[in-house]
Amino acid sequence: xxxxIQLRNNPHDEAQQLLPWLVNGSLSPDEAERVxxxxxxxxxxxxxxxxxxxxxxxxxxxxxxxDAAFERIERRLEAQPQFxxxxxxxxxxxxxxxxxxxxxxxxxAAAVAVLIINVPSRQPTxxxxxxLGASEISRPANLVVQFQPATRLSDMxxxxxxxxxxxxxxxxxxxxYLLRVDQSKRxxxxxxxxxxxxxxxxxPIDGPTPG
Amino acid sequence: MISEEALTAVxxxxxxxxxxxxxxxxxxxxxxxxxxFEQLYRHYHPRLTRFLWTLVRRPTIVEEVLDDTMMxxxxxxxxxxxxxxLSTWLFAIAYRKAMRALRKQDEAxxxxxxxxxxxxxxxxxxxSSRGRVRELLMQAIVELTxxxxxxxxxTYFHELGYREIAxxxxxxxxxxxxxxxxxxxHLRKKLGGSLTDWV
Numbered sequence: 001x002x003x004x005i006q007l008r009n010n011p012h013d014e015a016q017q018l019l020p021w022l023v024n025g026s027l028s029p030d031e032a033e034r035v036x037x038x039x040x041x042x043x044x045x046x047x048x049x050x051x052x053x054x055x056x057x058x059x060x061x062x063x064x065x066x067d068a069a070f071e072r073i074e075r076r077l078e079a080q081p082q083f084x085x086x087x088x089x090x091x092x093x094x095x096x097x098x099x100x101x102x103x104x105x106x107x108x109a110a111a112v113a114v115l116i117i118n119v120p121s122r123q124p125t126x127x128x129x130x131x132l133g134a135s136e137i138s139r140p141a142n143l144v145v146q147f148q149p150a151t152r153l154s155d156m157x158x159x160x161x162x163x164x165x166x167x168x169x170x171x172x173x174x175x176x177y178l179l180r181v182d183q184s185k186r187x188x189x190x191x192x193x194x195x196x197x198x199x200x201x202x203x204p205i206d207g208p209t210p211g
Numbered sequence: 212m213i214s215e216e217a218l219t220a221v222x223x224x225x226x227x228x229x230x231x232x233x234x235x236x237x238x239x240x241x242x243x244x245x246x247x248f249e250q251l252y253r254h255y256h257p258r259l260t261r262f263l264w265t266l267v268r269r270p271t272i273v274e275e276v277l278d279d280t281m282m283x284x285x286x287x288x289x290x291x292x293x294x295x296x297l298s299t300w301l302f303a304i305a306y307r308k309a310m311r312a313l314r315k316q317d318e319a320x321x322x323x324x325x326x327x328x329x330x331x332x333x334x335x336x337x338x339s340s341r342g343r344v345r346e347l348l349m350q351a352i353v354e355l356t357x358x359x360x361x362x363x364x365x366t367y368f369h370e371l372g373y374r375e376i377a378x379x380x381x382x383x384x385x386x387x388x389x390x391x392x393x394x395x396x397h398l399r400k401k402l403g404g405s406l407t408d409w410v
Contacts, residue, residue: 017388018373020395026372054406055398059352059367062345 011038015045019052141168141178142186145193146201149175159196163189178205233297241288252281255298258369259305265364266357272312280305295378302369302379306361313357344405351401359394362387 015038021027022035039045143165147156160167163181170177181189186204193202233254239247259280263273283290283304291300352360361380365371373391377384399406 017392020366020391021373024366024370024372026370026375051399051406052395055395055402056367058344058348058402058406059363061341062348 012042012045015039015042016048019045019048020056023049023052023056140205141180142183142205143179143181143189143193144176144201144203144205145179145199146176148198148200151198155198159193159198162196163192165189176201229298234293237284237288237291237297240284248281248285251284255281255301258298259301261368262302262361262364263305263309265352265360265368266306266309267313268353269316272309276305276308276312279308295375299375299378302365303381306379307381310357340405344402347402347405348398351398354401355394355397359390359397362390363394363398366391 011034015022015035018027018031018035022032027035039049147159160179164185165179165181168178168180190202190204193199233251236247236251240251256277259277260273263276267273267276280301284301291297295303352363355363358380362376365376365379366373371379373384373387377387380387
């Protein structure tokens with residue numbers, strides 16, 4: 001599509017060019033006055049304004065397409081038995097002090113989706129909805145964290161050691177790690193992890209936990 | 212989640228008050244206030260999503276570019292010098308990042324049909340003539356170049372002036388006018404008389 005067209009510098013051509021911005025109300029008072037003065041004497045441009053208003057209204061009424069995409073992903077998450085329903089939607093809706101802002105709800109949900117897929121992948125014959133607290137998994141993860149991409153390994157280790165966390169899985173495709181901390185100290189661990197500038201997301205995983 | 216109500220509220224808010232609010236929030240972000248950052252994120256998420264969706268038409272890129280754009284606010288708030296509105300600055304960053312992401316893709320094998328499938332998802336009430344017009348319109352918009360789509364979206368949906376659009380797209384104002392002229396001609400040609408009953 002050509003980038004440049006030459007329009008004669010006359011009121012009609014100027015009006016033709018500026019009509020979209022007359023319609024959206026963003027012209028300067030001088031410009032709006034000039035265009036309207038021309039409209040008063042030009043039937044063609046008046047018809048053009050009418051067509052322009054319809055076009056603008058039609059475009060404005062178009063669906064916000066990303067909404068549909070979000071909802072599709074959300075529906076897929078909700079369709080996941082147990083994990084998807086409780087954890088994904090919890091992470092989706094819950095305000096995470098920093099993680100929510102850094103990782104969009106979609107990305108956060110996707111991260112959880114990856115976790116959901118990855119955890120049972122070691123035992124593909126097992127049903128996805130098997131409880132985390134089942135006997136085969138004696139020490140299930142009860143936290144999920146994500147680090148800033150540039151975080152050094154030593155800082156990651158220090159962050160985990162500061163809350164006595166054990167790594168149980170990860171990194172996943174989205175860079176998330178599953179951690180296990182003493183259940184009674186989990187809230188404190190979460191607070192510390194969230195205060196850590198290297199960590200963009202720290203969330204509890206509320207599966208059944210053994211005593 | 213994005214809602215029409217949220218967008219209407221965004222557009223309906225006094226532009227002047229919004230500028231003040233943006234600058235106050237940015238000052239807090241500079242001081243490391245994460246709540247202020249979250250407020251900015253929530254405020255701009257719907258608008259940027261809409262803009263980026265029109266521009267790149269791929270959900271994964273929209274999300275990536277949107278978050279990359281907002282991370283500039285958090286990591287480098289001082290790179291905003293106040294020469295324009297914060298919204299203009301943000302749209303400009305998003306536009307540059309989106310165009311870079313698009314260039315990485317092989318435009319030659321762009322599957323326009325897939326774009327339409329991904330972007331227009333008629334609801335149950337969309338079997339009406341309005342639904343058909345929207346579909347025609349979507350097809351016509353997809354046929355425009357990303358640069359033309361950006362001008363169309365910023366003008367018709369975000370209701371920006373051509374000078375502000377020129378700042379966002381980093382091009383002369385005459386280029387904005389010319390792109391709009393071509394885009395309108397294309398859309399009107401594709402829609403024919405189907406907009407007669409609109410509004």
